[in-house]
Amino acid sequence: QVTFSHCVPTIVQMLLNAKAAQGTDFKGWKITIGGSALTRGxxxxAKARGMNLIAAYGMxxxxxxxSGAHINDELLKADEDTRSTFHLKAGVPVVLVDAAIQAADGSFLPADGSSQGELVLRAPWLTQGYYNEPEKSEELWADGWLHTGDVAVIDEMANIEIRDRIKDVIKTGGEWLSSLTLEGLISRHEAVRDVxxxxVPDERWGERPFALVVLGEGRELSAAELQAFLEPAVAEGHINKWAIPQQIAVVSEIPKTSVGKLDKKRIRSEIARWQKEGSAEQTSLS
Structure with a gap:
């Protein structure tokens, strides 16, 4: 029996959906998740099937x-909802790693679990640059810190929580909206298999969130139902009212990169094509 693995979330999703694996007992299987965000859904x-997923972070x-999620004795005594929150975080930096959050002006932000900026790193073994790409190398390092390009927060216990890629964060109404936060919330709907x-560009707000969802076999879900599902997250302060996507499309498949990450560059391109052709009510991506 397999007891430990590591992979990207897409592999776990494929395994859970595989017909040959239905009814299989995965109890005791610990899996370290990296490569892209682990959603709560x-x-x-996975937990319902006996798997124990733990998030980690690297490039x-x-x-x-x-870093990797660290569930200490105190957290083991906590309720399941609290404990699962820490399973989803990127965790505590390993030995010899310095991690910090830097604002756009270069100042460092406090590790208070809410101050959001770019995650920067220092460690003895980090890549010093890119071969024959001096400009990219200069962008990678500044003031002695490696710049990850990830938006994150660090809490009082040194846990890193990745909020988004800088290039993927949704800039709406002068604020940054985390696409990962929205994906995590939407993924908790029982009808949603992938999200x-x-x-997408918006004349009034700059950008607005556009959600693509893949439904489970035989499931149905309207945009209004999904929007209503997100309302409690607004009431609990997890997101603002304007963060609820007004544009939602059900698709048969969401494009992934060769390593199983969401291919957001292609997704944005496809949505732009739909909007140009006036066919936003698509059911699949070409």
Whole structure:
């Protein structure tokens, strides 16, 4: 019996959906998740099948592991909802890694769990640059810190929580909206099998969130039902009212990269094509 693995979330989702695996007992299987965000919906699905998913964080440039979720004795005594929150975070930096949050003006932000900025790193083994790409190398390092390009917060216990890629964050009404936060909330709907949220141009707000969802076999879900499902998250202060997507499309598949990450560049391109052709009510991506 397999007891430990590591993979991207897409692999776990494929396994859970595989007909050959239906009814299989995965109890005791610990899986470290990296490569892209672990959503609460996928975590809950896996837990119901006996898997124990734990998020970690790293990049090719960090060779690769930087942090991993750490469930200490105090958290083991906490309720399931509190405990699962820490399973989803990128976790605590490993030994010899310095992690900090930097604002756009270069100042460092407090580790208070709410101050959001770019995650920057220092460690003895980090990549020093890119071969024959001096400009990209200069962008990677500034003032002695490696710049990850990820928007994050760090809490009082040193847990890193990745909020988004800088290039994927939705800039709406002068504020930053995390596409990962929205994906995590939408993924908790029982009818949703997969989800991606991207920002699309909006004349009034700059950008607005557009959600693509893949439904489970035989499931139905309207845009109004999904929007109503997100209302409690507004009431609880997880998101603002304007964060609820007004544009939602049900698709048969969401594009992924060769390593199983959401291909948001292609998703944005496809949505732009739909809007240009006046066919936003698509049911699949070409």
């Amino acid at each position: 996928l975590y809950d699905q 090719s440039e960090t060779c690769p592991l930087i 991606a949220v991207v920002g």
